[in-house]
Amino acid sequence: MSAMVPNKLLVLCMVIVTSLVCLSYSKCDFEGIFNFGDSNSDTGGFYAAFPAEKGPYGMTYFHKPSGRATDGRLIVDFLAQALGLPFLSPYLQSIGSDFRHGANFATLASTVLLPNTSLFVTGISPFSLAIQLNQMKEFKARVVELHEQETKLPNPDIFGKSIYTFYIGQNDFTSNLAAIGIGGVKEYLPQVVSQIGATIKELYELGGRTIMVLNLAPVGCYPSMLVELPHDSSDLDEFGCMVSYNNAVVDYNNMLKETLTKIRENLSDASVIYVDTSSVLLEMFRHPTSHGLQHGTRACCGYGGGDYNFNPRVYCGNTKELNGSTVTATACEDPYHYVSWDGIHATEAANKLTTLAILNGSYSDPPFPFHERCDLQPIG
Numbered sequence: 345m346s347a348m349v350p351n352k353l354l355v356l357c358m359v360i361v362t363s364l365v366c367l368s369y370s371k372c373d374f375e376g377i378f379n380f381g382d383s384n385s386d387t388g389g390f391y392a393a394f395p396a397e398k399g400p401y402g403m404t405y406f407h408k409p410s411g412r413a414t415d416g417r418l419i420v421d422f423l424a425q426a427l428g429l430p431f432l433s434p435y436l437q438s439i440g441s442d443f444r445h446g447a448n449f450a451t452l453a454s455t456v457l458l459p460n461t462s463l464f465v466t467g468i469s470p471f472s473l474a475i476q477l478n479q480m481k482e483f484k485a486r487v488v489e490l491h492e493q494e495t496k497l498p499n500p501d502i503f504g505k506s507i508y509t510f511y512i513g514q515n516d517f518t519s520n521l522a523a524i525g526i527g528g529v530k531e532y533l534p535q536v537v538s539q540i541g542a543t544i545k546e547l548y549e550l551g552g553r554t555i556m557v558l559n560l561a562p563v564g565c566y567p568s569m570l571v572e573l574p575h576d577s578s579d580l581d582e583f584g585c586m587v588s589y590n591n592a593v594v595d596y597n598n599m600l601k602e603t604l605t606k607i608r609e610n611l612s613d614a615s616v617i618y619v620d621t622s623s624v625l626l627e628m629f630r631h632p633t634s635h636g637l638q639h640g641t642r643a644c645c646g647y648g649g650g651d652y653n654f655n656p657r658v659y660c661g662n663t664k665e666l667n668g669s670t671v672t673a674t675a676c677e678d679p680y681h682y683v684s685w686d687g688i689h690a691t692e693a694a695n696k697l698t699t700l701a702i703l704n705g706s707y708s709d710p711p712f713p714f715h716e717r718c719d720l721q722p723i724g
C-alpha cells in the first residue's frame with residue numbers, strides 16, 4: 345500500500361514534464377546568435393574583464409547591474425528572447441556562461457578599427473572588431489575540438505544555423521568628433537565600413553549564412569553629444585537634434601548600405617542584411633509621445649546639463665565633488681518614458697521598440713520578416 349504512493353507520484357511528474365516539453369516547443373531556423381559590438385550590445389563582456397559596474401544600471405529588468413550599459417535589456421537580449429533562445433553569454437565571462445546557443449563578443453567602448461594611439465586617444469576598449477573576430481575563430485576551433493566533453497558548448501553544426509549580428513561603429517564615429525570634427529572623422533569612415541565588410545566575408549568562411557548589420561544611431565540627438573560637441577543653436581532642428589552630426593550619420597549609413605549590397609553579390613547563398621535601426625531611434629527622439637514615451641533628448645540617469653540631464657564629469661551612478669559640493673547622477677523614476685538612459689545609451693524601452701522593428705523586417709534591406717523563419721516568442 346505505502347509503496348503505491350510513490351509510483352503514482354512518479355507517473356504524475358512524468359505527465360507534467362511531458363506536457364511542459366510540448367508547450368515549450370517552437371520552431372526557429374536560428375539555433376544561435378553570435379554578436380559583435382560595443383556597449384549597445386555588450387551583455388557583460390567588458391565588466392567580466394574589468395569589474396566595476398554599479399547601480400542604477402540594470403534597475404528595470406535585472407534589478408542589479410548585469411554588465412549591460414542600460415537599465416534593462418538590450419536589443420540583442422530581446423532578439424534572443426523573440427527567437428526562443430537564452431540571453432547570450434559574453435565570450436569573456438569565465439563563470440556561469442552557457443554557449444550552447446551562441447556567444448557575445450561585444451564589449452563596451454569597442455571600435456571597428458584598431459584602437460591604436462594615433463586614431464583614438466582615450467577611453468577605447470582593447471577588444472576591437474578584429475579581436476572579436478579572432479575570438480570567434482578561437483571559439484569555433486574549441487567547439488570543434490571539445491563539444492563532446494564540454495556540456496556548455498554547441499554542436500559544430502550551429503555555425504551554419506545561427507544569425508550573426510553587428511552593432512558596432514558608434515565609437516569610431518563619436519570618440520574623435522570633439523577633437524577633429526566631422527571632416528576629420530569622415531576621412532577614416534570608409535575604412536570602418538570596409539573593415540565591417542571584410543569581417544562579414546570571414547564569417548562566411550566560418551560557415552555564417554545569415555548576417556545582420558544594425559546601422560549607426562542618430563548620435564546628434566544623444567544628450568551626451570548635445571552637451572559635449574560644439575554646435576550653435578542654428579544647428580538644432582525642430583526636435584532639438586544636431587543637423588550636421590545627424591547628416592554625417594546618414595552619409596555613413598548610406599556608405600555602409602552600399603558596401604553590404606556589394607558584398608551580397610559575392611555571397612549569393614547568404615543573407616547579408618542591413619537594418620535601419622537609426623530611423624527607428626530617430627523617430628523615437630522626434631516623436632517620443634507617439635511611441636508611449638515622454639522624453640527625447642533628456643537622459644533618464646544623469647546630473648545637470650539643463651534639459652539634457654547630462655554632465656560628462658558625473659556619469660550615471662557616480663558621485664563627484666563639483667565646485668565644492670557633492671553631487672550624484674541618479675536615475676529617473678520612470679525609465680520607460682525615456683529614449684536615452686544615461687545620455688549615451690538607449691533605455692530598455694527604446695531597445696524593445698527597436699527590436700520590434702527589426703523583427704517586423706520592413707526596416708531591413710533586403711526585407712527580412714523574422715516570423716517567416718521562426719515562431720516568434722513574446723518579448724514582454
Ligand SMILES: *[C@@H]1O[C@H](CO)[C@@H](O)[C@H](O)[C@H]1NC(C)=O
Nearest residue numbers: 457458459460461462463535
Ligand atoms: C593606426 O591605425 C591606422 C589605420 O589603421 C594606421 O594607418 C596607423 O599606422 C596606425 N598607427 C599606429 C601607431 O599603429
Ligand SMILES: *[C@@H]1O[C@H](CO)[C@@H](O)[C@H](O)[C@H]1NC(C)=O
Nearest residue numbers: 541545603606607608609610
Ligand atoms: C567579389 O569577388 C570578386 C572575385 O573574387 C572580387 O574581385 C571582388 O573584389 C569581390 N567584391 C567584393 C565587394 O567583395
Ligand SMILES: *[C@@H]1O[C@H](CO)[C@@H](O)[C@H](O)[C@H]1NC(C)=O
Nearest residue numbers: 648649655665666667668671
Ligand atoms: C562650477 O564652476 C564653474 C566655474 O565657475 C562653472 O563654469 C560651472 O558651471 C560650475 N559647475 C557646476 C556644476 O555648478
Ligand SMILES: *[C@@H]1O[C@H](CO)[C@@H](O)[C@H](O)[C@H]1NC(C)=O
Nearest residue numbers: 701703704705706713714715
Ligand atoms: C510591419 O510593420 C508594418 C507597418 O507598421 C505593417 O504594415 C506590417 O504588417 C508589419 N509586418 C509584420 C510582419 O509584422
